[in-house]
Amino acid sequence: MNRKVFEERLQEIRMSEFDAGLYQQFYRAVQPQISALRGVLAELQAKKKERQWSRHQTSGELDDGKIIEGITGERSIYRRRTEQEPPPGAPPDKPKRLRLVLDVSGSMYRFNSYDGRLERSMEAVVLLTEALKGYESRIRYDMYAHSGEEHALELVRVDRPPDNEKERLQIIRTMHAHAQFCWSGDNTLPAMRHAITTLAGKDADEAILVVLSDANLRRYGISPQELGSILMSDPRVQAHVVFIGSLGDEANTLLRALPVGHAHVCMEVSSLPHIMQQIFASSLLQNS
Template identity: 55%
Template sequence: MGGKGGPYRLDMGHDVTQIPDWEKEAVPEHVKKAAREVAQKAFKERLREIRMSEFDADMYEKFSSHVRKQVKSLRIILDSLQAKGKERQWLKHQATGELDDMKLIEGLTGEKNIYKRRAEQEPEPGTPQQKPKRIRVVMDVSGSMYRFNGLDNRLERTVEAACLVMESFEGYKEKFKYELWGHSGDGFDIPLVTYEKPPTNNKERLEVMKTMHAHAQFCMSGDHTLEAAEYAVKNIKEQEADEYFVVVLSDANLERYGIRPMQFAEVLTSDDEVNAFVIFIGSLGDQAERLKKQLPLGRSFVCMDTKNIPQILQQIFTSSLLK
């Protein structure tokens, strides 16, 4: 897949062998630097190819056709979501607060609940949504996604998930604002789709999907899943919203990088106003299932088939109604 200290990965269908970290660390610094320069050059060239090539309808159809039914299902779910943002309203018939002018007579007769006060109240069902719901999906585009794609199609599944999200949210810009960010050994905040400029056609969506695939091939080894989740939970609240959702996609390869389930659980539950979840979209053996059991109930999911993503997202969106 590129060799010890090699600049990038190249999947030719051969067996995959992971070498221990101490062997990677033994590679001289000047070799690492040279490999990094080669990788960056190849990555930039690949991005130029993506942006300069004509729209490849067959390639896009390959991914889009796999999630077409799921897009319809998810759009039905999005249509059904109600406004959640609390509004400040006058609550009447209170025992304390400001005197309600409409209750003066009752006060003279000894009635005690003659006050009113301002308080936040849940909106009535069907109330128009005043602010958009903001959703950040944090995609795993690390080297292990490419390395083990031949084992369980995890990278293809992630790219399909991106296609599903981009197609499903099209036309809902007033009700939903979504972003796709990547995380890999290169960093925790790799922008793929931003609130301000979501893709509007198949060519633009295909460019995002190709970029994800290329990044996984050419990025450095390493893991920033924890930092990506922490940054997303904190950063998403910079703009006002009806609700906040963070969905982290990961291949569950956390133990290799010393990330403990307790650390991840603390990040997912660090802000009561942010509904944060993780979907394990790849796994070596029972890695994902073991992690799921160690995380807070209802905060993690294992998805080895893209067709299950709409049902998972439905659980994620409706979970906030039970809070």
Template identity: 55%
Template sequence: MGGRIWLWETGLEHLQWSLMEWRNMIGREGDRLMQITINRESGEDVSSPKHGKEDPDNMPHVGGNTWAGGTGGRDTAGLGGKGGPYRLDAGHAVYQVSKAEKDAVPEEVHSLRIILDNLQAKGKERQWLRHQATGELDDAKIIDGLTGEKAIYKRRGELPPQLGSPQQKPKRLRLVADVSGSMYRFNGVDGWLERSMEAVCMVMEAFENYEEKFKYDIAGHSGDGYNIAPVPINKIPKDNKQRLEILKTMHVHAQFCMSGDHTLEGTEHAINEIVKEEADEYFVIVLSDANLSHYGIHPAKFAQILTSNPQVNAFAIFIRSLGDQAARLQRTLPAGRSFVAMDTKDIPQILQQIFTSTMLSSVKKFPLSSR
């Protein structure tokens, strides 16, 4: 009743008959090639897109991340793989990685999405504040008043929402990215432009489908100005193609813009603009190369702008440094307002610290005893 029989065919006659049955079953037509699908996980992740090496003999290459025109690999231009910059057909049979592997979200983006899932509402709510010395008489405290209790009144006031309360309005985030000419010029030395684009791409991917909870936009600054808007708030990219177009725009702008720096102007404009729309909470995050002294920018002025509006949680993330320049600049800025991330993999953890710090600050402003 519960047994199983495995039948292994080894005779040529039986194999030929089974092959004919199988061909009839799948509807073989003429001499067309049959496809065999093998499902397996490579265990390899993508790193950075590149064209890859050119094979002078145009030999077929399957898997790996070395050759241009290969199939089923990663990072390089080819077909059937993942993480490459564009498609490239070298005329060979295509080996396709599985859709599950292609759709696998990188760990950094996955970590950031977990952080977004656990963000709490911060917008203050108007509630009745009880146990007050003045205000309207609280009916529930009449007996206490007869016994001499003074705090028997209630009045309307603002309190932070209870833990786990749903957001009434989305949070607002503006990412301020450096797209100046120096980024393009020195990219071959330390990959500064690539890291900046990786950070922007990570934000765009992580915030997908969180429109109800978080509204974001991305502004850039360069020698051409302080409010270059590759991602306006009303034109959030919906797919990989649109995200790629934005990254291309950043790359081209850095290649052809005028020299100069508008870090301070870009930060100040972002802080002033973001509060014009009502939101649950405001964040401005500035990506910088920490080379402010080269343009005569004093750290005290940068610190003043970061803390100019108590409604806005403004922070700087330094993703490039000449020597210990970033560390020295970080020590001169207000505590907790700046971070150093030489690897974009550190950014999710930094954003977690940023969101956590605002939560703790609200607890200090509204201690439990006041509730």
């Protein structure tokens, strides 16, 4: 019966058994983390302050419910519109907006045998797309990639998240193929500028940018100061960089030089749910 259901599922999404087995390899690698990240997403709360009536004020608009108190001489009979923090655990009225920007540069492919950076990025995509299923009311996301040739290669449209295993496999196949055959170079900074500019104008509870990078920036003359400046360039977007690869101590060196709380090192995909939890939690500490 299981085999029949499996074959019907493959036929439904037009996926071969080979492709299904390939996808399962990535899925099984992150299956425990999917559950962990879904737990994080379930606890997301609103960030935006809400305009509410504050009663018992000594000035403002007359509170109809306190007319009798006004006749008897009570002074606190007015109400005013004020911004109040949302109660803990309150779901956002508007969905949060998340953009994941992936590094698919040639160095990701070239040094994958060194530290598994490209494979880890592909696992991260499976982890995020699987975990975000069913949370569209809380968070809307898209995914872009950058390389020596591209600064905004669209992988996932915000209005068309991957619907099944075949579509998720296509995303990671595109990542692998681009990294394997693209020209050398680095477009990390243009990719970040493009993402921040795009997200800044979105009407959402908050906008969050997560950039995956292999930390191979010094080779292209990119300084931590430049990277940090872009990370903090627009208060409307909470921007973070996650170093998912490193030659020697490059990632940790960058981590120490970048704004605190906006840079992370992820050398094991199992740590990604915790990093995402940190990112969501730190954004709540920022002013709306």
